[in-house]
Amino acid sequence: MATLHTRSAARLMIAPSVLLLLAWMIVPLAMTIYFSFLRYNLLMPGMEEFAGFSNYSYFLTDPAFFQAIFNTLAIVLGVLFITVVGGIALALLLDQPMFGQGIVRILVIAPFLIMPTVAALVWKNMFMNPVNGLFAWVAKLFGLQPFDFLANAPLMSVILIVAWQWLPFATLILLTALQSLDEEQKEAAQMDGAGAWSRFIYLVLPHLSRAITVVILIQTIFLLSVFAEILVTTNGGPGTQSTNLTFLVYAQALLQFDVGGASAGGIIAVILANIVAFFLMRMIGKTLEA
Amino acid sequence: MGSITLSKVSKVFGAHAVIPSIDLDINNGEFVVFVGPSGCGKSTLLRLIAGLEDVSDGDIVIDGKNATELPPAQRGLSMVFQSYALYPHMSVRSNIAFPLKMAGEDKAVIDKKVSDAARVLNLTDYLDRKPRQLSGGQRQRVAIGRAIVRQPKAFLFDEPLSNLDAALRVNMRLEISQLHQDLKTTMIYVTHDQVEAMTMADKIVVLNRGRIEQVGSPLDLYHKPDNLFVAGFIGSPRMNIVSGSAASAYQAHTMGIRPEHLVLSKESGAWQGTVGVAEHLGSDTFLHVNVDDGIGTVTARVSGDFAVTHGDRVFLTPDPQRVHRFDDKGLAVR
Numbered sequence: 001m002a003t004l005h006t007r008s009a010a011r012l013m014i015a016p017s018v019l020l021l022l023a024w025m026i027v028p029l030a031m032t033i034y035f036s037f038l039r040y041n042l043l044m045p046g047m048e049e050f051a052g053f054s055n056y057s058y059f060l061t062d063p064a065f066f067q068a069i070f071n072t073l074a075i076v077l078g079v080l081f082i083t084v085v086g087g088i089a090l091a092l093l094l095d096q097p098m099f100g101q102g103i104v105r106i107l108v109i110a111p112f113l114i115m116p117t118v119a120a121l122v123w124k125n126m127f128m129n130p131v132n133g134l135f136a137w138v139a140k141l142f143g144l145q146p147f148d149f150l151a152n153a154p155l156m157s158v159i160l161i162v163a164w165q166w167l168p169f170a171t172l173i174l175l176t177a178l179q180s181l182d183e184e185q186k187e188a189a190q191m192d193g194a195g196a197w198s199r200f201i202y203l204v205l206p207h208l209s210r211a212i213t214v215v216i217l218i219q220t221i222f223l224l225s226v227f228a229e230i231l232v233t234t235n236g237g238p239g240t241q242s243t244n245l246t247f248l249v250y251a252q253a254l255l256q257f258d259v260g261g262a263s264a265g266g267i268i269a270v271i272l273a274n275i276v277a278f279f280l281m282r283m284i285g286k287t288l289e290a
Numbered sequence: 291m292g293s294i295t296l297s298k299v300s301k302v303f304g305a306h307a308v309i310p311s312i313d314l315d316i317n318n319g320e321f322v323v324f325v326g327p328s329g330c331g332k333s334t335l336l337r338l339i340a341g342l343e344d345v346s347d348g349d350i351v352i353d354g355k356n357a358t359e360l361p362p363a364q365r366g367l368s369m370v371f372q373s374y375a376l377y378p379h380m381s382v383r384s385n386i387a388f389p390l391k392m393a394g395e396d397k398a399v400i401d402k403k404v405s406d407a408a409r410v411l412n413l414t415d416y417l418d419r420k421p422r423q424l425s426g427g428q429r430q431r432v433a434i435g436r437a438i439v440r441q442p443k444a445f446l447f448d449e450p451l452s453n454l455d456a457a458l459r460v461n462m463r464l465e466i467s468q469l470h471q472d473l474k475t476t477m478i479y480v481t482h483d484q485v486e487a488m489t490m491a492d493k494i495v496v497l498n499r500g501r502i503e504q505v506g507s508p509l510d511l512y513h514k515p516d517n518l519f520v521a522g523f524i525g526s527p528r529m530n531i532v533s534g535s536a537a538s539a540y541q542a543h544t545m546g547i548r549p550e551h552l553v554l555s556k557e558s559g560a561w562q563g564t565v566g567v568a569e570h571l572g573s574d575t576f577l578h579v580n581v582d583d584g585i586g587t588v589t590a591r592v593s594g595d596f597a598v599t600h601g602d603r604v605f606l607t608p609d610p611q612r613v614h615r616f617d618d619k620g621l622a623v624r
């Protein structure tokens with residue numbers, strides 16, 4: 001990019017991809033914004049009319065909306081907590097020399113390769129089912145009443161399932177970061193009299209901070225829009241106890257046939273996601289620069 | 291204070307004995323250098339003393355106390371690593387304070403010791419910087435600072451100067467020697483560079499394939515090498531090693547003569563040869579002479595103004611007082 005010529009050539013070269021990306025993003029966004037101002041119900045085709053901000057005011061005053069916001073945040077924070085803490089613990093374990101290391105590492109990655117719907121159905125029917133599930137069997141083994149996870153603690157169950165899926169991702173990233181820690185630094189800390197716990201706090205954790213940041217950023221993007229796990233397990237219920245924002249938009253559009261209201265919800269979700277992203281970058285983006 | 295005794299120490303990795311068996315006494319306050327070619331086990335030996343590796347057999351006694359089974363932190367030694375191993379996310383101050391903090395020292399005591407160490411090492415202005423904002427020499431000094439605040443019984447240096455450029459290396463060599471004069475603490479220093487060994491050591495331990503070839507003061511090793519290996523390793527440029535009939539003339543299986551102990555002449559001498567390459571350093575010139583009669587290439591040192599060029603015929607005479615004689619097993623004959 002040294003001369004004026006190469007610079008303008010470079011601009012010309014990247015123009016098609018930029019235009020394509022722009023169209024890909026702008027068109028759906030513009031249509032969603034447009035729909036969000038219409039009274040648009042699938043049961044009344046051809047009756048669309050301009051509705052102003054009424055779609056927004058209905059969506060924002062819906063009691064399910066606040067529940068959905070809370071659930072969305074609970075899923076994001078809950079899963080992040082489990083995967084980061086569990087990921088660090090697993091990475092530390094997998095970093096130890098052991099027999100069959102390669103196979104164990106592949107096994108650990110496996111949950112990430114399973115489709116969300118399949119994983120959620122396996123959990124729903126084989127683990128959490130109060131009659132046939134593994135957990136119920138264990139409970140009965142100890143003479144306890146089986147716990148109906150999806151009915152009594154739906155949000156926690158969803159968090160558990162999603163965390164199980166994302167744990168390998170966090171483990172993998174943290175493990176590679178852990179392996180890049182200089183051996184001599186650990187030895188120096190050992191010579192300096194730091195025990196295992198001090199070495200973890202003062203050496204390992206600061207070294208992992210960048211990897212943890214990456215895990216949090218990437219996972220947040222995906223966790224804000226968890227959908228399949230909710231659809232196949234609790235269907236957002238009981239009531240709206242496990243409905244997050246994505247699921248609420250889906251319910252509005254395809255269960256209540258209200259495309260206008262759903263579009264307004266979608267736009268609100270986009271705005272909220274941007275607010276979260278803004279604070280996230282402010283809070284932990286600093287570690288990435290260092 | 292800081293005497294270290296190794297008795298029958300050995301280290302085995304799998305089936306491979308890196309160090310077969312070593313006995314060594316290091317006196318309090320000594321500057322001991324372990325020197326040898328790469329893979330001779332010198333770093334392993336240092337790590338055994340530090341406690342970073344377990345000994346396979348034998349005992350390590352520090353200050354009269356058996357330390358063989360002690361963890362590194364309890365041996366009272368500190369170590370400066372080849373890569374310096376500074377903690378990258380900590381400031382220079384926290385780096386130096388780290389061992390004290392781990393020892394649970396008082397905040398005020400830590401501050402005082404850190405600022406003292408920083409003053410000794412000229413780091414006062416850099417205390418709030420991170421290691422990556424420092425030059426190689428400064429990082430080196432931080433690593434030394436982290437080692438001295440603990441007031442250890444002995445310092446261990448693992449090739450600390452190998453990551454520095456040549457000019458800085460000479461400087462740091464002086465600084466470390468000066469530090470040893472000031473602190474009078476035992477220091478064990480590992481290097482593959484015989485110049486570092488010669489200039490800094492009170493006592494050099496020459497290692498080869500896990501065995502000690504010779505222990506002695508720098509000049510001892512220079513003047514009286516016990517065997518061919520030490521003779522070839524100590525001294526720069528290397529000693530000329532000649533065997534065959536030329537050596538028989540000196541009643542030896544193999545003879546060695548240092549480049550600085552060859553007398554050069556254009557008229558007459560014991561050996562005759564053709565000048566190959568001449569390396570002019572200004573003060574001295576090193577001549578690589580292809581000597582006739584099957585003796586081969588011999589290096590000779592002459593003064594810088596000795597006029598000679600490629601292809602000239604010259605005569606070389608070994609100084610008979612300075613000839614080293616070795617028997618057929620490579621051991622010195624005296």
